[in-house]
Amino acid sequence: MLKITVRTLEGEEHKLEADKGVALMEPLRDAGLIDATCGGMASCGTCHVYLSDGWTEKCGERTEDEGYMLEGLEDFVEIKPNSRLCCQIQLNESHDGIDMDIAPEA
Numbered sequence: 001m002l003k004i005t006v007r008t009l010e011g012e013e014h015k016l017e018a019d020k021g022v023a024l025m026e027p028l029r030d031a032g033l034i035d036a037t038c039g040g041m042a043s044c045g046t047c048h049v050y051l052s053d054g055w056t057e058k059c060g061e062r063t064e065d066e067g068y069m070l071e072g073l074e075d076f077v078e079i080k081p082n083s084r085l086c087c088q089i090q091l092n093e094s095h096d097g098i099d100m101d102i103a104p105e106a
């Protein structure tokens with residue numbers, strides 16, 4: 001199991017676990033921390049997170065759809081270099097210990 005640390009907007013820290021091969025969005029949604037309204041289609045923006053130092057590089061490039069969605073959110077929430085839609089990150093062994101903050105909703 002991969003370990004995940006995520007902080008809410010209120011600063012509460014949650015420690016989660018997930019199997020490799022699932023989207024990072026799934027454990028966050030299952031824990032009730034995000035809505036993930038579109039179910040992982042990169043079209044709602046409710047799974048926006050800010051990855052902690054070092055994790056942006058480990059998670060690779062944004063997908064094309066993700067980039068468009070984040071651009072669309074820019075007028076409503078702060079989009080940072082470490083902004084990701086966590087539905088677009090498929091977990092593998094290299095993500096063990098991943099750490100992030102949930103972004104404000106648009």
Ligand code: FES
Pocket residue numbers: 025036037038039040041042043044045046047048069085086087088
């Ligand atoms: S779950 Fe909708 S954009 Fe990620």
